[in-house]
Amino acid sequence: MSARGASPTRARSTWKYAAQITAGRFNAAEYVTNLMVRWTDGELTLYTGVSSGTFGQEHQLKARNESWEHATLLAAGEFSGNCRCDLMVRWSDGELDTYTGTTPRPSAPRRVSTTATTCGRTTPS
Structure with a gap:
């Protein structure tokens, strides 16, 4: 149920089906x-290039499927x-997966490690 061509003013028709939303710089563009x-x-x-009054370009990363219905947190x-x-995705069974470098071409998930890394610096989590 994507918002193909949706504008912010159609919130009552399309966006009521948005179960989870998160913001980030997934397409590696600054600002x-x-x-x-x-x-x-x-x-x-994934909507890239979001700005005032527009949702930018839409990229379907996963088609409708039962697995992603169990994502409880993005x-x-x-x-x-x-x-x-x-x-990072938390699933209904409590499992966590990380999709690294998420872009319009998603990567495979990897299991979350017990060590946190911040741009080359490793710290215990």
């Missing part, structure tokens, strides 16, 4: 915010130590 949306049907969509941040925005 530009992107939105990651998990829809109620399990679709995962968090954006630099979790992998590569100085790029990553996506």
Whole structure:
């Protein structure tokens, strides 16, 4: 249930199906915010180039599926130590997965480690 062509004014029709939303710089562009949306049907969509009055360009990362319906929390941040925005997902069974370097071409998830890394500096978590 993506918001294809949706504008902020259509909130009552499309955006009520957005189950999770997080903001970050997923497309590696400086000073530009992107939105990651998990829809109620399990679709995962990335909106790049979000600005005042527009949701920029839409990228479907995952088509509608049952697995992503179980994502209970999306968090954006630099979790992998590569100085790029990553996506952390908490699933309904409590498992955590990190999608490193998330862009319109998503990477495979990796298990979250017990060591936190910040742009080359490693610290115990």
